[in-house]
Amino acid sequence: MDKPLTERIDxxxxxxDMAAFEAAEGYATARRAVTEMTPQEIQEIVKxxxxxxxxxxxxxxxxxWGFVPKDEHAGAGxxxxxxxxxxxxxxxxxxxxxxxxxxxxxxxxxxxxAFAIQADKAYVFxxxxxxxxxxxxxxxxxxxxxxxxLGEGIFGSSFDLELAxxxxxxxxxxxEETALLNALEGKRxxxxxxPPFPPASGxxxxxTIVNNVETLCNxxxxxxxxxxxxxxxxxxEDAGTKxxxxxxxxxxPGLWELPMGTTIREIIEQHAGGMQDGYExxxxxxxxxxxxxxxxxxxxxxxxxxxIQAAGSxxxxxxxxxxxxxxxxxxxxxxxxxxxxxxxxxxxxxxREGLPWLEQxxxxxxxGRGQPGDLELLETNASLIGAPGNTFCxxxxxxxxxxxxxxxxxxxxxxxxxxxxRCPQAGH
Amino acid sequence: MxxxxxxxxxxxxxxxxxxxxxxxxxxxxxxxxxxxxxxxxHRGWVSDESLDAIARLLEMxxxxxxSIATFYNLIYRKPVGxxxxxxxxxxxxxxxxCDKLCRQMEDKLGVKMGQTTPDDRFTLLPIVCLGAxxxxxxxxxxxxxxxxxxxxxxxxxxxxxx
Ligand SMILES: Cc1cc2nc3c(=O)[nH]c(=O)nc-3n(C[C@H](O)[C@H](O)[C@H](O)COP(=O)(O)O)c2cc1C
Ligand code: SF4
Ligand code: FES
Numbered sequence: 001m002d003k004p005l006t007e008r009i010d011x012x013x014x015x016x017d018m019a020a021f022e023a024a025e026g027y028a029t030a031r032r033a034v035t036e037m038t039p040q041e042i043q044e045i046v047k048x049x050x051x052x053x054x055x056x057x058x059x060x061x062x063x064x065w066g067f068v069p070k071d072e073h074a075g076a077g078x079x080x081x082x083x084x085x086x087x088x089x090x091x092x093x094x095x096x097x098x099x100x101x102x103x104x105x106x107x108x109x110x111x112x113x114a115f116a117i118q119a120d121k122a123y124v125f126x127x128x129x130x131x132x133x134x135x136x137x138x139x140x141x142x143x144x145x146x147x148x149x150l151g152e153g154i155f156g157s158s159f160d161l162e163l164a165x166x167x168x169x170x171x172x173x174x175x176e177e178t179a180l181l182n183a184l185e186g187k188r189x190x191x192x193x194x195p196p197f198p199p200a201s202g203x204x205x206x207x208t209i210v211n212n213v214e215t216l217c218n219x220x221x222x223x224x225x226x227x228x229x230x231x232x233x234x235x236x237e238d239a240g241t242k243x244x245x246x247x248x249x250x251x252x253p254g255l256w257e258l259p260m261g262t263t264i265r266e267i268i269e270q271h272a273g274g275m276q277d278g279y280e281x282x283x284x285x286x287x288x289x290x291x292x293x294x295x296x297x298x299x300x301x302x303x304x305x306x307x308i309q310a311a312g313s314x315x316x317x318x319x320x321x322x323x324x325x326x327x328x329x330x331x332x333x334x335x336x337x338x339x340x341x342x343x344x345x346x347x348x349x350x351x352r353e354g355l356p357w358l359e360q361x362x363x364x365x366x367x368g369r370g371q372p373g374d375l376e377l378l379e380t381n382a383s384l385i386g387a388p389g390n391t392f393c394x395x396x397x398x399x400x401x402x403x404x405x406x407x408x409x410x411x412x413x414x415x416x417x418x419x420x421x422r423c424p425q426a427g428h
Numbered sequence: 429m430x431x432x433x434x435x436x437x438x439x440x441x442x443x444x445x446x447x448x449x450x451x452x453x454x455x456x457x458x459x460x461x462x463x464x465x466x467x468x469x470h471r472g473w474v475s476d477e478s479l480d481a482i483a484r485l486l487e488m489x490x491x492x493x494x495s496i497a498t499f500y501n502l503i504y505r506k507p508v509g510x511x512x513x514x515x516x517x518x519x520x521x522x523x524x525x526c527d528k529l530c531r532q533m534e535d536k537l538g539v540k541m542g543q544t545t546p547d548d549r550f551t552l553l554p555i556v557c558l559g560a561x562x563x564x565x566x567x568x569x570x571x572x573x574x575x576x577x578x579x580x581x582x583x584x585x586x587x588x589x590x
Contacts, residue, residue, distance in 0.1 A: 078454075090518035090557035128465070128502045129514070129558055131571040164452045169461050169500030172556060186453075186460035188499040204454050247520035247561035254562045289519050289557075319561070321520050335522040339556060 002233055004221035005214070005241060006257040009101040015136070018143045021104040027144075029220045030111040031155045037223075039070075042116040046219065048227035050239040055084055055175075055212030056287065056316045058305040061219075067199035068117040068207045079119040080208040082184065083110055083216055085126045085133070086168060086175035090289035090339055091321040094243040095213035097255055099126075099133040102217075103140035107163065109216035111149065112223060114161050117209050122163045125180055128170055137165050172343035176393055177210040179345065190347050191393035214243055235261035238304040246272035248322030249279045255319070261302040264294070268322070279324040283409060287316020289336055290398030292405035293323075312405065328425045329410035330417055333403050334362035340399030351396035354385040358403065370418035378414075379407060437481035442470050446485060457488045460496050464503050473504040508551040509544045511589045513537075514568045517554045520561035524576065529565045530554065532579050536586070550589070 008016045008024050021027070033042055047062025068079065083106065087095040099106060106124070114122045126134055141163055144150045152160045166184055168174050174183045178192035181203050202208020218240060222230045231239040238260040244267050245255040251273030258267065264284065268274065275281050283293045286303065292313035294301075301307050308315040323332060341355035361378060364370055384390060386400025407414060416424050438446075449462035463482045468474050474482075474497055483490040497503045515533055517526050530541065537545050537552055544551040558573065560566045566575030569589055577585070 087559050088556055091520045091561050092557065093559045093561045096559040127559070129555070129568060132573075162452070167462070167465060168502075169465060170502035171500055183461065184458075186458040186462070186496065188496055204458075245562065247564055248523045253564075285519070321523065321561070323523065327523055332519065332522065335517075335519055339518055343556065 001259065002229075003241060003257045004225075004233075005098065005102075005105070005217055005243060008105070014101065016102040016104065018104060018140070018147075021102070025224070026104055026220075027108055027147075027149055029224045030108045030115075030149065033112045033223055034115050034155050034157050034159050039116045039118055042112060042223065045227050046116070046222060049222045049230040050227075051215065051218055051222060051230065052238065052305060053212055054214035054218070054242070054318070056089065056290075056314070058315065061211065061215055064199065064211075065113070065117050065209060067197065068209060069200065070118075072207075078121050078204070078206050079117060080203045080206060081110060081114040081117060081119040081122040082180065082203065082208060082210045083122070083124045083213055084175060084177065084180060084210050085124050085130070085213050086180065087127055087130075087213070088172040088175055088343075089317055090336075091247055091285060092245070092288050092317040092319045093247075094245055094255055094317065094319055096130060096133060097243070098213055098217050099130070100136055103133075103136045104144070105217050105220065106137075106213060107140055107144050107150070109219040110163060111154065111161060112219050113209070113211060113216055114163075115159060117207070119207075119209070120160050120162065122161060123184060123203075124163070124165045125174070125184055126165050126167055127174075128168045134165060134167060141165070171345070172339075173345040173393075173395055176395065179393070180210060181208065188345075190345050191395075193392075233259055234304070235259045236302050236304050237261070237306055242303065242318050244271070244303060245317075245319030246322065247319070249276045249324045249326070250274060250322060251276055261304045261307075263300055263302050264320070265299040267303065267320070268299070275322075275324065279326060281322055282325050282327070282329070283323045285321040285323075285402055286313050287318050287320065289321070289339060290314075290401055291316040292401045293409050295409050314401070326425070328366070328423055329406050329413045330362060330366045330423065331425075333406045334359060334366055336402050337362055337399065340395065344395060345393075348392040348396075350385045351391045351399070354381060355396065355399055358382070358385070365414065365417050366423055368417065368420075368422040370421075372418065374418060375407065375411070375414055378403070382407070437477055438467065438485065439470065442467055443485065446482075450486075456486045457492075460486060460488070460493055461500065461503075464493075464497055464500075468504060472510075473507050479505075507544070507548075509548045511549060511570050512551045512553060514553050514555035514558070515541075516556070516558045516560075516564070516566045516568075518557035518561075520557065521564040521566055524564035526565040529567070529577055529579070532582060533567075536582055550586075 051061045052058040173179045174189045179189040183189040198208040241257050242260045256271045283295045337359040341359045344351045346352045382400045445466045446463045449459045483493040563575035
């Protein structure tokens with residue numbers, strides 16, 4: 001099975017350094033792209049390959065790149081490529097892995113991406129706690145610069161590209177791409193009004209593309225092997241491989257690069273080794289904290305964008321969080337709302353005021369102070385806060401996804417708390 | 429603040445590191461977050477005095493800079509201990525028992541989340557998902573990621589951080 005993202009890591013048994021990367025044809029594709037191809041050709045291949053964003057929303061990457069204006073007069077100013085390496089979605093740990101084991105793969109992807117949109121400046125927007133990633137990326141950038149792969153006239157062409165790492169100072173909202181741009185500009189990370197979208201007006205008001213780490217890491221292999229090869233990697237409607245992950249009470253939590261469209265059950269049973277003895281699986285958040293719960297009836301579905309959406313959830317980041325039978329769904333919902341309430345940027349009222357209010361109500365129910373009517377109250381407020389358009393960005397929508405689905409699938413647990421005035425699992 | 433005061437408040441090294449960041453950016457104020465992190469790395473936290481000096485270096489108002497500093501959770505506007513312990517309380521770690529780990533850490537150190545031990549050795553903070561959910565429950569001490577953390581290893585782990 002082809003594993004374009006991780007085969008070098010597996011072969012090296014750890015960090016892929018510059019020598020190992022180049023021995024495995026690393027940077028050969030970037031060199032060919034910059035010296036022999038046109039930006040338009042690259043965009044077409046990525047479009048044809050049907051590479052979709054791995055940051056959560058699944059937007060087609062080639063289409064996004066096509067939104068960058070091409071007809072600007074010379075000297076109009078910078079264009080930017082920004083790699084979103086903020087990775088703060090709870091349950092998600094895939095981008096860290098790629099950066100800490102194969103940093104040159106990301107740099108090569110960024111060189112090709114930058115050339116394809118004719119960006120002369122690129123940034124990795126890195127979450128502040130990723131100290132090891134910061135060191136490794138900076139080393140790798142210095143090595144690439146020394147070889148003439150970054151800087152002025154890269155690979156002997158007339159194309160210049162400067163790449164720098166921006167360390168974030170924390171806050172989940174920095175991952176939202178317009179908030180990210182404010183943070184990159186040194187400001188408070190509040191989301192911006194859309195439109196204008198970043199490809200038209202992004203960092204410092206200039207055309208900007210924001211792409212996830214895993215998205216960009218896919219680009220070199222697509223160019224090297226062709227769009228058709230990439231499409232054929234997927235088992236179903238989506239192309240390529242995906243870094244899937246499992247956390248929770250399984251025997252072997254971790255990450256695996258598998259064909260896009262591998263079923264949930266195969267990922268949990270075969271790769272994560274199934275549940276630990278004495279624990280039963282009740283539900284999963286398929287792609288991070290801001291995705292809806294799925295339950296047993298969904299486990300034979302393939303993990304691909306359209307299918308998971310049709311099942312009422314989102315593939316999100318593809319790293320799933322498992323809820324076993326020792327966990328109280330009410331208390332887990334409280335934990336999730338605590339995260340979203342704390343991480344609200346505070347700009348708009350339903351999110352800033354509503355999420356802490358939901359967290360408090362969930363705490364009351366969990367601790368046996370729930371009243372008849374509280375579930376209806378939760379539902380009404382969840383639908384008001386969660387409806388896209390009622391808040392300024394999708395943070396609040398994401399916050400409501402796990403809650404609304406918990407109310408749907410684990411309703412009896414919520415009702416028992418209110419009826420009995422206590423958590424049935426208290427003391428566990 | 430005069431030029432001399434600025435030099436006295438921020439070290440030559442700090443100013444140089446901040447200027448390197450500014451060189452990557454279209455204007456000085458864009459380096460606000462980098463500058464705060466750099467000064468914090470040298471001093472452990474960002475005092476009012478440091479904040480004023482950074483604002484001056486970046487040609488922006490201290491009030492604007494403080495509104496940025498207080499927005500981000502990794503910028504400390506109060507002194508912290510010699511070592512900062514961050515215990516992940518997000519959902520994968522929750523499933524694997526972080527609530528218990530948080531209580532154990534509070535008991536062990538004799539402080540609540542958000543507080544510093546009286547000997548200034550440790551500051552204990554909650555943190556959101558550290559991106560190491562396969563190792564849950566996870567914590568990070570200074571720059572070191574530790575996980576999965578078992579309750580009976582705490583003394584040994586903490587002992588490595590004087
Ligand atoms: C609240 C919020 C947080 C987000 N956090 C991240 C993140 O940490 N990493 C990421 O790549 N995308 C994140 N996104 C998605 C980005 O806004 C954006 O869609 C993505 O970076 C685009 O890259 P892609 O097309 O390559 O997926 C977040 C979105 C929202 C609404
Ligand atoms: S929805 Fe929440 S995070 Fe988004 S702008 Fe409003 S307050 Fe900020
Ligand atoms: S939830 Fe704790 S490291 Fe991800």
